[in-house]
Amino acid sequence: MPRLNGPEYLPDHNQIDSVVIFLHGFGADGQDLIGLAPFFASHLPTTAFYAPDGPEICEISPFGRQWFSLARYDADYLRRQTATQATAFEAMYEGAQDASGSLQSYIDHVQKKHNVSADKIALVGFSQGTMMALHLAFRQKTPFAGIVGFSGALVGASHLISDKTCTCPVLLVHGEADEMLPIHAVDLAAEGLTQGGIDVSVLKRPHLPHAIDEEGCHAAVTFLGDKFSNQNQKST
Template structure:
């Protein structure tokens, strides 16, 4: 099984009590999202932010052109579902190892993903044996949502953020995911950003910080 590595940042104060896993989009690598960490550290000061490089080389370009969580060469629902299924145990093992090294519970993990990373965060997080503290999915959605009813293992709080003008992954992907998750009893919030394309703007960053802060606060006793 591949061993994942990538940049990390924090915690801002004290030893780590939480882990925020940042999952990048296709063709990028872990360096793409780690810059979110300093801004979010005010909301989650006791979290380590870790942005692993996806396990596969990007197969739509030459060597050195980034990584992928699964191939997009065949975008039929069955192939996408198979790719997500293959990525889940790799990510699960890497997060378990990271939590063990930090000495924190598996329940103190928040998953944040952008684009293909958002798809991976949702697919993995909702099937995780130990519920994550939160899932934040930016510009993604869940391609394998059709099979989720039979395989959902937990219902963590989910935040979906999407640009209304996204021409890469249409906002309808998050809207469809939102409806499906609500039907399954998953507590979900959404933010659809006007005039935003395939990216993350300040409104989405601010909403994400608040969501992380609230989600980690729910883990505290009393």
Template sequence: MTLLDGPRLAPRSGAAARSLVVFLHGYGADGNDLIDIGRHWQGLLPDAAFVSPHAPEPCAGAPFGRQWFPLTFRVPHERWRGVQAAMPVLNAFLDAELERLGLPPEALALVGFSQGTMMALHAGLRRPQPAAIIGYSGLLVTPEDQEPAAMQAEVTARPPVLLVHGDEDQVIPPEALMFSVQGLAALGVPVEFHMSRGVGHGIDGDGLRLGGEFLARHLPHAAARP
């Protein structure tokens, strides 16, 4: 099995980590793309460790980037097959990081962007209960021609989820936000959402602020010390 690695940030407090935030980057990027969000959130989450692994495969559409799975839009069920194929290597990495830090499964938060959001939702809902999931500019992947409720039997965790999407996104249409919100609700997953006005396929300041505040509410021992 491919071993993942990527940039890490130790807790700003200098103490042992009490939670782990894992960033999952988008198609054609790598772990360096999101790790700066961890630096932005360290004031809110002083006891959190952060890691942003590089996805397991070279990206055909971006020679210097990585992908969690191929995207050609020519193969039926491509996204569904992709998230299923990539989940074991991601889960192995998450388990190893939690073990390395001596943390339980419920101390984990997953933060995805675009294709990374697809992975965060797919894996996070099928792990032992994580603390939280945040998805930026992404999508809940479902089997082709099936409603999200069809996945009910395989969903083993229902952590709080925050979804953020730009209303001018031309990569993953803004309509994906409500599809995902409604799909998660049908699965019994508590979900909050925010549409970022005037934002394309990216994360603006409001999205960053909302994400940090969401994790501060849900991660164990996350509140900043006085």
């Protein structure tokens, strides 16, 4: 099982009471999302930010990383057609499952480093990173504060109820002009999560392609600030 590494962004003080872990998309690496950290930190000043590189060299780009192979689980690009997305996402369950061990170890290491409870950790994913975040989050011993998923999908929806060991709130943000993972993906994810008893909110962004925009970032920091604040209130 590979040990993950990647960039980090820490506050310039010792008061860290929460952690956000960014999970990049297929063909990128941790540097792709750690650039969001300064903006997030301006709203979450006592949060540490991490962005691990995926465990595998990307199969289509030696300069990028992947969490799992897409050529193996969706060689026919079924994920890009509304009618066949559900089939594609179901097939990716095995890939996400295989990648989850190294990511879990990384999260456990960061949690121990900062001595924070699981309910002060949030995962923020993009595309394949969202798939990993949604796969890992509901298979924890104790729940995370929340999950933000940009432009992603829920893989292996048929396994969720039987695999689920906890729940946490989810915010899904998706562009209506996404050609890589058309907007139907977020509808499938919301349906699967709701059927699994998970609290999910959806923000659809008009004209947005497979990307993260300013409105989505504002929604994300508002969501995370609320979830971290709720945990602070529960502990007092």
